[in-house]
Amino acid sequence: xxxxxxxxxxxxxxxxxxxxxxxxxxxxxxxxxxxxxxxxxxxxxxxxxxxxxxxxxxxxxxxxxxxxxxxxxxxxxxxxxxxxxxxxxxxxx
Numbered sequence: 001x002x003x004x005x006x007x008x009x010x011x012x013x014x015x016x017x018x019x020x021x022x023x024x025x026x027x028x029x030x031x032x033x034x035x036x037x038x039x040x041x042x043x044x045x046x047x048x049x050x051x052x053x054x055x056x057x058x059x060x061x062x063x064x065x066x067x068x069x070x071x072x073x074x075x076x077x078x079x080x081x082x083x084x085x086x087x088x089x090x091x092x093x
Contacts, residue, residue, distance in 0.1 A: 001064055002026035008069075048092060055088045 006022030017023075037050050059081055065071040 001061070001068060002029065004065070004069060052088060052092055055084065058084045 002022045003026040006017075006020055006026070009020075009022070011017040011020065037054070040050055041047055062071075062073060062077055062081060066073050
């Protein structure tokens with residue numbers, strides 16, 4: 001969501017396009033997420049369980065984009081979310 005916010009802003013040059021608080025914050029959150037996942041796996045959480053939690057992003061990100069950026073949730077996106085969630089359920093049963 002932070003990277004999307006940065007993309008909506010016109011930047012004066014390419015350096016400011018990549019080195020601004022939105023981009024740095026977005027990548028920092030991704031790194032923190034990776035570290036938390038690795039710590040969880042190290043502490044005994046099964047990789048399968050971590051993967052299920054990560055798949056929830058496919059549901060939450062479009063919902064947040066709709067709420068924050070007013071992006072439309074069309075039938076194609078909704079169908080894709082349903083297929084992904086069904087695939088996760090089938091794969092992990």
